[in-house]
Amino acid sequence: MPTDRLREELVTLLPRLRRFARALARNPQDADDLVQTAVERALLHAGQLREAAPLAAWLYGILRNAWIDEQRARARRGRLFAAVDSGEQVADATHAAPADSLAVQDALGRLPDEQRLAVALVLIEGLSYKEAAHLMEVPIGTLTSRLARARETLQAILGDTGIAQR
Amino acid sequence: MTYSEETLIAYADGELDAAARAALEAAMAADPQLAQRVARHRALRARVQAAFAPVLEEPLPERLLASVRAAAAGPHAGSVVALQPRARARWSWPEWTAIAASLLAGALLGPPLLRPGAGASLVDTSGGRVVAGGALARALAGQLASSQPAGAPVAIGISFRSRAGAYCRTFSLSEAGGFAGLACHEQNAWRIETLARAEPAPAGNGYRPAASALPPAVAGTVAELIAGEPLDAAAESAARARGWMR
Numbered sequence: 382m383p384t385d386r387l388r389e390e391l392v393t394l395l396p397r398l399r400r401f402a403r404a405l406a407r408n409p410q411d412a413d414d415l416v417q418t419a420v421e422r423a424l425l426h427a428g429q430l431r432e433a434a435p436l437a438a439w440l441y442g443i444l445r446n447a448w449i450d451e452q453r454a455r456a457r458r459g460r461l462f463a464a465v466d467s468g469e470q471v472a473d474a475t476h477a478a479p480a481d482s483l484a485v486q487d488a489l490g491r492l493p494d495e496q497r498l499a500v501a502l503v504l505i506e507g508l509s510y511k512e513a514a515h516l517m518e519v520p521i522g523t524l525t526s527r528l529a530r531a532r533e534t535l536q537a538i539l540g541d542t543g544i545a546q547r
Numbered sequence: 548m549t550y551s552e553e554t555l556i557a558y559a560d561g562e563l564d565a566a567a568r569a570a571l572e573a574a575m576a577a578d579p580q581l582a583q584r585v586a587r588h589r590a591l592r593a594r595v596q597a598a599f600a601p602v603l604e605e606p607l608p609e610r611l612l613a614s615v616r617a618a619a620a621g622p623h624a625g626s627v628v629a630l631q632p633r634a635r636a637r638w639s640w641p642e643w644t645a646i647a648a649s650l651l652a653g654a655l656l657g658p659p660l661l662r663p664g665a666g667a668s669l670v671d672t673s674g675g676r677v678v679a680g681g682a683l684a685r686a687l688a689g690q691l692a693s694s695q696p697a698g699a700p701v702a703i704g705i706s707f708r709s710r711a712g713a714y715c716r717t718f719s720l721s722e723a724g725g726f727a728g729l730a731c732h733e734q735n736a737w738r739i740e741t742l743a744r745a746e747p748a749p750a751g752n753g754y755r756p757a758a759s760a761l762p763p764a765v766a767g768t769v770a771e772l773i774a775g776e777p778l779d780a781a782a783e784s785a786a787r788a789r790g791w792m793r
Contacts, residue, residue: 388615388616391615392607392612392615395607395611395612395615396602396603396604396605396607397603399602399603399605399607399611400599400600400602400603403599403602404599413608413610413611416611417610417611417614420611420614420615421614421617424615424617428725479601481594481597481598482597482598482599482601484598485594485595485598485599486598486599489595500595503560504560504591504592504595504596505595505596505599507596509561509562510557510560510562525553525556525557526553528556528560529552529553529556532556532588532591535591535595536587536591539591539594541587541590
Protein backbone atom coordinates (compact mmCIF):
# COMPACT_ATOMS: atom_id res chain seq x y z
CA MET A 382 0.00 0.00 0.00
CA PRO A 383 1.36 3.45 -0.81
CA THR A 384 2.52 5.19 2.33
CA ASP A 385 0.24 8.20 1.82
CA ARG A 386 -2.81 5.98 1.64
CA LEU A 387 -1.65 4.17 4.76
CA ARG A 388 -1.32 7.48 6.61
CA GLU A 389 -4.93 8.37 5.81
CA GLU A 390 -6.18 4.97 6.90
CA LEU A 391 -4.08 5.14 10.06
CA VAL A 392 -5.72 8.34 11.19
CA THR A 393 -9.18 6.77 10.92
CA LEU A 394 -8.00 3.65 12.74
CA LEU A 395 -6.16 5.45 15.54
CA PRO A 396 -9.16 5.48 17.92
CA ARG A 397 -9.57 1.72 17.63
CA LEU A 398 -5.83 1.13 18.02
CA ARG A 399 -5.84 3.28 21.14
CA ARG A 400 -8.74 1.32 22.58
CA PHE A 401 -7.02 -1.97 21.86
CA ALA A 402 -3.78 -0.75 23.41
CA ARG A 403 -5.65 0.57 26.43
CA ALA A 404 -6.97 -2.93 27.07
CA LEU A 405 -3.47 -4.40 26.90
CA ALA A 406 -1.30 -1.83 28.62
CA ARG A 407 -1.20 -0.91 32.26
CA ASN A 408 -2.04 2.74 31.85
CA PRO A 409 -3.05 5.24 29.14
CA GLN A 410 0.49 6.55 28.80
CA ASP A 411 1.93 3.11 28.08
CA ALA A 412 -1.02 2.43 25.76
CA ASP A 413 -0.28 5.47 23.60
CA ASP A 414 3.40 4.53 23.57
CA LEU A 415 2.37 1.19 22.11
CA VAL A 416 0.19 2.86 19.49
CA GLN A 417 3.04 5.14 18.51
CA THR A 418 5.44 2.22 18.16
CA ALA A 419 2.86 0.37 16.06
CA VAL A 420 2.32 3.38 13.80
CA GLU A 421 6.04 3.79 13.24
CA ARG A 422 6.49 0.11 12.46
CA ALA A 423 3.49 0.11 10.15
CA LEU A 424 4.84 3.03 8.14
CA LEU A 425 8.20 1.34 7.94
CA HIS A 426 6.62 -1.83 6.56
CA ALA A 427 3.90 -0.29 4.42
CA GLY A 428 5.31 -2.16 1.45
CA GLN A 429 4.47 -5.53 2.98
CA LEU A 430 0.77 -4.79 3.01
CA ARG A 431 -1.29 -5.84 0.01
CA GLU A 432 -4.10 -3.49 -0.88
CA ALA A 433 -6.72 -6.17 -0.32
CA ALA A 434 -5.44 -7.25 3.10
CA PRO A 435 -7.54 -6.20 6.08
CA LEU A 436 -5.61 -3.23 7.38
CA ALA A 437 -7.08 -3.23 10.89
CA ALA A 438 -6.06 -6.84 11.51
CA TRP A 439 -2.56 -6.12 10.24
CA LEU A 440 -2.25 -3.17 12.59
CA TYR A 441 -3.64 -5.09 15.56
CA GLY A 442 -0.97 -7.70 14.86
CA ILE A 443 1.79 -5.09 14.78
CA LEU A 444 0.52 -3.57 18.01
CA ARG A 445 0.27 -6.96 19.65
CA ASN A 446 3.89 -7.69 18.70
CA ALA A 447 5.00 -4.32 20.04
CA TRP A 448 3.19 -5.12 23.27
CA ILE A 449 4.87 -8.51 23.57
CA ASP A 450 8.27 -6.89 22.96
CA GLU A 451 7.49 -4.34 25.63
CA GLN A 452 6.38 -7.02 28.08
CA ARG A 453 9.66 -8.83 27.59
CA ALA A 454 11.72 -5.69 27.99
CA ARG A 455 9.74 -4.85 31.10
CA ALA A 456 10.36 -8.31 32.51
CA ARG A 457 14.09 -7.85 31.99
CA ARG A 458 14.02 -4.41 33.59
CA GLY A 459 11.76 -5.74 36.32
CA ARG A 460 14.40 -8.13 37.52
CA LEU A 461 16.77 -5.20 37.93
CA PHE A 462 14.46 -2.45 39.07
CA ALA A 463 11.48 -4.18 40.65
CA ALA A 464 10.90 -1.50 43.26
CA VAL A 465 11.02 1.39 40.81
CA ASP A 466 8.69 -0.35 38.41
CA SER A 467 5.94 -1.03 40.92
CA GLY A 468 6.14 2.56 42.16
CA GLU A 469 5.60 3.78 38.63
CA GLN A 470 2.51 1.65 38.27
CA VAL A 471 0.85 3.20 41.30
CA ALA A 472 1.70 6.72 40.24
CA ASP A 473 0.23 6.23 36.78
CA ALA A 474 -3.23 5.05 37.81
CA THR A 475 -4.61 8.55 37.96
CA HIS A 476 -6.80 9.13 34.91
CA ALA A 477 -10.45 9.87 35.43
CA ALA A 478 -12.94 7.24 34.35
CA PRO A 479 -16.30 6.00 35.62
CA ALA A 480 -15.96 3.63 38.54
CA ASP A 481 -17.18 0.57 36.66
CA SER A 482 -14.80 1.31 33.84
CA LEU A 483 -11.92 1.31 36.29
CA ALA A 484 -13.14 -1.89 37.91
CA VAL A 485 -13.26 -3.63 34.55
CA GLN A 486 -9.85 -2.32 33.52
CA ASP A 487 -8.39 -3.43 36.82
CA ALA A 488 -9.93 -6.89 36.49
CA LEU A 489 -8.59 -7.17 32.95
CA GLY A 490 -5.14 -6.24 34.21
CA ARG A 491 -5.18 -9.23 36.51
CA LEU A 492 -5.63 -11.71 33.66
CA PRO A 493 -2.65 -13.55 32.21
CA ASP A 494 -1.36 -11.76 29.11
CA GLU A 495 -2.68 -14.28 26.59
CA GLN A 496 -6.18 -14.20 28.12
CA ARG A 497 -6.16 -10.41 28.20
CA LEU A 498 -5.21 -10.33 24.54
CA ALA A 499 -8.07 -12.71 23.68
CA VAL A 500 -10.57 -10.56 25.58
CA ALA A 501 -9.26 -7.38 23.97
CA LEU A 502 -9.55 -8.77 20.44
CA VAL A 503 -12.91 -10.56 20.74
CA LEU A 504 -14.92 -8.74 23.41
CA ILE A 505 -13.60 -5.22 22.97
CA GLU A 506 -12.51 -5.00 19.35
CA GLY A 507 -15.22 -7.37 18.13
CA LEU A 508 -13.04 -9.65 16.01
CA SER A 509 -14.39 -13.07 15.11
CA TYR A 510 -12.84 -16.13 16.73
CA LYS A 511 -11.22 -16.94 13.42
CA GLU A 512 -9.65 -13.51 13.02
CA ALA A 513 -8.47 -13.40 16.63
CA ALA A 514 -7.00 -16.92 16.55
CA HIS A 515 -5.19 -16.12 13.31
CA LEU A 516 -3.77 -12.94 14.78
CA MET A 517 -2.66 -14.71 17.97
CA GLU A 518 -1.25 -17.58 15.91
CA VAL A 519 -3.13 -20.22 17.91
CA PRO A 520 -5.84 -22.75 16.98
CA ILE A 521 -9.43 -21.63 17.53
CA GLY A 522 -9.79 -24.19 20.36
CA THR A 523 -6.95 -22.52 22.24
CA LEU A 524 -8.57 -19.13 21.78
CA THR A 525 -11.99 -20.29 23.00
CA SER A 526 -10.56 -21.95 26.10
CA ARG A 527 -8.61 -18.77 26.90
CA LEU A 528 -11.79 -16.78 26.49
CA ALA A 529 -13.71 -19.17 28.75
CA ARG A 530 -11.08 -18.99 31.49
CA ALA A 531 -10.82 -15.22 31.18
CA ARG A 532 -14.59 -14.82 31.47
CA GLU A 533 -14.63 -17.02 34.53
CA THR A 534 -11.97 -14.90 36.22
CA LEU A 535 -13.59 -11.62 35.24
CA GLN A 536 -16.96 -12.80 36.45
CA ALA A 537 -15.43 -13.84 39.78
CA ILE A 538 -13.71 -10.47 40.24
CA LEU A 539 -16.52 -8.27 38.98
CA GLY A 540 -19.55 -10.18 40.21
CA ASP A 541 -22.89 -9.93 38.51
CA THR A 542 -23.66 -6.25 38.89
CA GLY A 543 -23.82 -6.02 35.12
CA ILE A 544 -26.92 -8.16 35.08
CA ALA A 545 -28.60 -6.38 37.96
CA GLN A 546 -28.40 -3.13 35.99
CA ARG A 547 -30.14 -4.63 33.02
CA MET B 548 -30.22 -31.02 25.66
CA THR B 549 -27.47 -29.68 27.89
CA TYR B 550 -25.29 -26.86 26.68
CA SER B 551 -21.61 -26.48 27.47
CA GLU B 552 -20.39 -23.15 28.80
CA GLU B 553 -18.25 -22.73 25.70
CA THR B 554 -21.32 -23.01 23.48
CA LEU B 555 -23.14 -20.38 25.49
CA ILE B 556 -20.09 -18.14 25.28
CA ALA B 557 -19.88 -18.67 21.53
CA TYR B 558 -23.52 -17.63 21.32
CA ALA B 559 -22.83 -14.47 23.33
CA ASP B 560 -19.89 -13.74 21.03
CA GLY B 561 -22.04 -14.18 17.91
CA GLU B 562 -20.12 -17.24 16.75
CA LEU B 563 -22.88 -19.85 16.43
CA ASP B 564 -24.29 -20.64 13.02
CA ALA B 565 -27.94 -19.94 12.31
CA ALA B 566 -29.19 -23.45 13.09
CA ALA B 567 -27.34 -23.73 16.40
CA ARG B 568 -28.47 -20.23 17.31
CA ALA B 569 -32.11 -21.00 16.65
CA ALA B 570 -31.94 -24.25 18.64
CA LEU B 571 -30.35 -22.50 21.60
CA GLU B 572 -32.86 -19.68 21.53
CA ALA B 573 -35.71 -22.16 21.54
CA ALA B 574 -34.12 -23.96 24.49
CA MET B 575 -33.64 -20.65 26.31
CA ALA B 576 -37.31 -19.81 25.87
CA ALA B 577 -38.22 -23.06 27.62
CA ASP B 578 -35.51 -22.92 30.29
CA PRO B 579 -35.12 -19.72 32.34
CA GLN B 580 -32.00 -21.08 34.00
CA LEU B 581 -30.32 -21.56 30.66
CA ALA B 582 -31.43 -18.09 29.63
CA GLN B 583 -29.90 -16.73 32.81
CA ARG B 584 -26.54 -18.38 32.08
CA VAL B 585 -26.51 -16.84 28.62
CA ALA B 586 -27.51 -13.46 29.98
CA ARG B 587 -24.49 -13.53 32.28
CA HIS B 588 -22.12 -14.01 29.35
CA ARG B 589 -23.79 -11.32 27.31
CA ALA B 590 -23.76 -8.91 30.22
CA LEU B 591 -20.05 -9.44 30.78
CA ARG B 592 -19.30 -8.81 27.12
CA ALA B 593 -21.38 -5.64 27.14
CA ARG B 594 -19.76 -4.46 30.34
CA VAL B 595 -16.21 -4.99 29.12
CA GLN B 596 -17.06 -3.27 25.86
CA ALA B 597 -18.67 -0.34 27.63
CA ALA B 598 -15.61 0.11 29.84
CA PHE B 599 -13.42 0.81 26.82
CA ALA B 600 -15.90 2.50 24.52
CA PRO B 601 -15.11 6.03 25.80
CA VAL B 602 -11.55 5.70 24.44
CA LEU B 603 -12.99 6.03 20.94
CA GLU B 604 -14.36 9.46 21.79
CA GLU B 605 -11.17 10.87 23.27
CA PRO B 606 -9.37 13.52 21.26
CA LEU B 607 -6.36 12.02 19.51
CA PRO B 608 -3.08 12.96 21.16
CA GLU B 609 -1.03 15.25 18.98
CA ARG B 610 2.05 13.06 19.29
CA LEU B 611 0.21 10.15 17.66
CA LEU B 612 -1.04 12.31 14.81
CA ALA B 613 2.50 13.57 14.39
CA SER B 614 3.86 10.05 14.19
CA VAL B 615 1.34 9.23 11.45
CA ARG B 616 2.36 12.30 9.49
CA ALA B 617 6.07 11.93 10.15
CA ALA B 618 8.19 11.78 7.05
CA ALA B 619 9.53 8.31 6.78
CA ALA B 620 13.12 9.22 7.41
CA GLY B 621 16.03 6.90 7.97
CA PRO B 622 15.24 3.57 6.38
CA HIS B 623 13.23 5.12 3.56
CA ALA B 624 15.79 7.74 2.72
CA GLY B 625 18.22 4.94 2.09
CA SER B 626 15.88 3.06 -0.20
CA VAL B 627 15.62 5.61 -2.94
CA VAL B 628 17.73 4.05 -5.60
CA ALA B 629 17.93 6.84 -8.01
CA LEU B 630 17.21 10.27 -8.60
CA GLN B 631 16.59 13.30 -6.54
CA PRO B 632 14.34 15.87 -8.14
CA ARG B 633 16.67 16.79 -10.89
CA ALA B 634 18.41 19.93 -11.83
CA ARG B 635 18.22 20.93 -15.46
CA ALA B 636 21.07 18.78 -16.56
CA ARG B 637 20.27 15.32 -17.83
CA TRP B 638 21.84 12.46 -16.03
CA SER B 639 25.27 11.76 -17.30
CA TRP B 640 25.99 8.41 -18.77
CA PRO B 641 28.17 7.13 -15.88
CA GLU B 642 25.40 7.91 -13.41
CA TRP B 643 22.85 6.08 -15.50
CA THR B 644 25.14 3.15 -15.90
CA ALA B 645 25.53 2.92 -12.16
CA ILE B 646 21.79 3.08 -11.61
CA ALA B 647 21.04 0.56 -14.28
CA ALA B 648 23.73 -1.75 -13.02
CA SER B 649 22.39 -1.61 -9.50
CA LEU B 650 18.93 -2.39 -10.79
CA LEU B 651 20.01 -5.23 -12.96
CA ALA B 652 22.23 -6.72 -10.30
CA GLY B 653 19.78 -6.17 -7.51
CA ALA B 654 16.07 -6.40 -7.10
CA LEU B 655 15.22 -6.63 -10.76
CA LEU B 656 17.18 -9.78 -11.32
CA GLY B 657 15.49 -11.72 -8.57
CA PRO B 658 11.84 -11.87 -9.47
CA PRO B 659 10.49 -14.54 -11.81
CA LEU B 660 9.44 -11.69 -14.05
CA LEU B 661 12.99 -11.25 -15.22
CA ARG B 662 14.31 -14.72 -15.32
CA PRO B 663 15.25 -16.08 -18.71
CA GLY B 664 12.12 -16.99 -20.60
CA ALA B 665 9.98 -14.32 -19.03
CA GLY B 666 11.09 -11.87 -21.66
CA ALA B 667 13.66 -9.16 -22.01
CA SER B 668 14.83 -7.15 -19.05
CA LEU B 669 12.78 -4.17 -18.02
CA VAL B 670 15.57 -1.69 -18.53
CA ASP B 671 17.51 -1.63 -21.75
CA THR B 672 20.77 0.22 -21.77
CA SER B 673 21.81 -0.58 -25.29
CA GLY B 674 22.37 2.22 -27.74
CA GLY B 675 23.64 4.69 -25.18
CA ARG B 676 20.27 5.41 -23.66
CA VAL B 677 18.37 4.02 -20.68
CA VAL B 678 15.01 3.00 -22.06
CA ALA B 679 12.22 0.70 -21.04
CA GLY B 680 12.38 -2.86 -22.29
CA GLY B 681 10.31 -6.01 -22.10
CA ALA B 682 7.11 -5.94 -20.13
CA LEU B 683 7.72 -2.36 -19.04
CA ALA B 684 8.00 -1.11 -22.62
CA ARG B 685 4.85 -3.02 -23.59
CA ALA B 686 2.89 -1.61 -20.68
CA LEU B 687 4.03 1.95 -21.34
CA ALA B 688 3.01 1.66 -24.96
CA GLY B 689 -0.24 -0.21 -24.58
CA GLN B 690 -1.67 -0.19 -21.07
CA LEU B 691 -4.28 2.36 -20.03
CA ALA B 692 -4.49 3.49 -16.43
CA SER B 693 -8.24 3.02 -16.52
CA SER B 694 -8.10 -0.64 -17.51
CA GLN B 695 -5.09 -2.38 -16.07
CA PRO B 696 -5.04 -6.13 -16.63
CA ALA B 697 -5.37 -8.20 -13.47
CA GLY B 698 -2.03 -9.31 -12.13
CA ALA B 699 -0.07 -7.15 -14.54
CA PRO B 700 3.58 -6.81 -13.56
CA VAL B 701 3.52 -3.13 -14.44
CA ALA B 702 0.94 -0.64 -13.23
CA ILE B 703 0.57 2.63 -15.08
CA GLY B 704 -0.05 5.72 -12.98
CA ILE B 705 -0.59 9.09 -14.57
CA SER B 706 0.13 10.20 -18.12
CA PHE B 707 0.90 13.76 -19.13
CA ARG B 708 2.51 15.98 -21.72
CA SER B 709 5.92 17.31 -20.75
CA ARG B 710 6.89 20.92 -21.32
CA ALA B 711 8.98 19.70 -24.20
CA GLY B 712 5.83 18.19 -25.70
CA ALA B 713 6.59 14.51 -25.13
CA TYR B 714 4.19 12.08 -23.57
CA CYS B 715 5.33 10.84 -20.19
CA ARG B 716 3.88 8.18 -17.93
CA THR B 717 4.53 7.09 -14.38
CA PHE B 718 4.66 3.40 -13.64
CA SER B 719 5.25 1.00 -10.79
CA LEU B 720 6.66 -2.50 -10.94
CA SER B 721 4.65 -4.59 -8.55
CA GLU B 722 6.74 -7.72 -8.62
CA ALA B 723 10.20 -6.33 -8.94
CA GLY B 724 10.77 -5.53 -5.31
CA GLY B 725 8.78 -2.34 -5.63
CA PHE B 726 10.02 0.29 -8.04
CA ALA B 727 8.26 3.31 -9.38
CA GLY B 728 9.42 5.55 -12.11
CA LEU B 729 8.70 7.96 -14.90
CA ALA B 730 9.33 7.41 -18.59
CA CYS B 731 8.91 9.79 -21.51
CA HIS B 732 8.34 8.79 -25.11
CA GLU B 733 11.29 9.82 -27.20
CA GLN B 734 12.64 8.56 -30.50
CA ASN B 735 10.36 5.52 -30.57
CA ALA B 736 11.35 4.39 -27.10
CA TRP B 737 10.43 5.14 -23.52
CA ARG B 738 13.33 6.95 -22.00
CA ILE B 739 13.44 6.40 -18.24
CA GLU B 740 13.64 9.72 -16.48
CA THR B 741 13.46 8.52 -12.91
CA LEU B 742 13.40 5.26 -11.09
CA ALA B 743 13.10 4.87 -7.33
CA ARG B 744 12.27 2.23 -4.83
CA ALA B 745 8.66 2.29 -3.74
CA GLU B 746 6.06 0.24 -2.03
CA PRO B 747 4.92 -2.53 -4.35
CA ALA B 748 1.76 -1.57 -6.17
CA PRO B 749 -1.18 -3.86 -5.56
CA ALA B 750 -1.81 -6.00 -8.57
CA GLY B 751 -5.02 -6.19 -10.43
CA ASN B 752 -7.62 -4.39 -8.36
CA GLY B 753 -7.79 -1.33 -10.54
CA TYR B 754 -6.18 0.92 -8.00
CA ARG B 755 -4.63 3.88 -9.70
CA PRO B 756 -1.86 5.52 -7.75
CA ALA B 757 -2.16 9.25 -7.50
CA ALA B 758 0.89 11.40 -8.06
CA SER B 759 1.00 12.04 -4.33
CA ALA B 760 1.49 8.31 -3.72
CA LEU B 761 4.64 8.22 -5.84
CA PRO B 762 8.06 8.15 -4.23
CA PRO B 763 9.26 11.70 -3.71
CA ALA B 764 11.97 11.36 -6.34
CA VAL B 765 9.38 10.43 -8.99
CA ALA B 766 6.78 12.95 -7.86
CA GLY B 767 9.47 15.63 -7.96
CA THR B 768 10.35 14.81 -11.56
CA VAL B 769 6.68 14.81 -12.55
CA ALA B 770 6.24 18.24 -11.01
CA GLU B 771 9.29 19.46 -12.88
CA LEU B 772 8.34 18.10 -16.29
CA ILE B 773 4.57 18.34 -16.44
CA ALA B 774 2.87 20.91 -18.63
CA GLY B 775 -0.69 21.53 -17.47
CA GLU B 776 -2.80 18.72 -16.07
CA PRO B 777 -2.41 14.94 -16.38
CA LEU B 778 -4.30 13.36 -19.27
CA ASP B 779 -7.80 12.14 -18.54
CA ALA B 780 -8.89 8.70 -19.69
CA ALA B 781 -10.05 9.91 -23.11
CA ALA B 782 -6.86 11.87 -23.80
CA GLU B 783 -4.77 8.96 -22.64
CA SER B 784 -6.60 6.63 -24.98
CA ALA B 785 -6.25 9.08 -27.88
CA ALA B 786 -2.52 9.47 -27.26
CA ARG B 787 -2.09 5.72 -27.32
CA ALA B 788 -3.99 5.56 -30.59
CA ARG B 789 -1.47 8.01 -32.08
CA GLY B 790 1.41 5.86 -30.85
CA TRP B 791 2.39 8.51 -28.33
CA MET B 792 3.68 10.71 -31.13
CA ARG B 793 3.57 14.42 -30.46
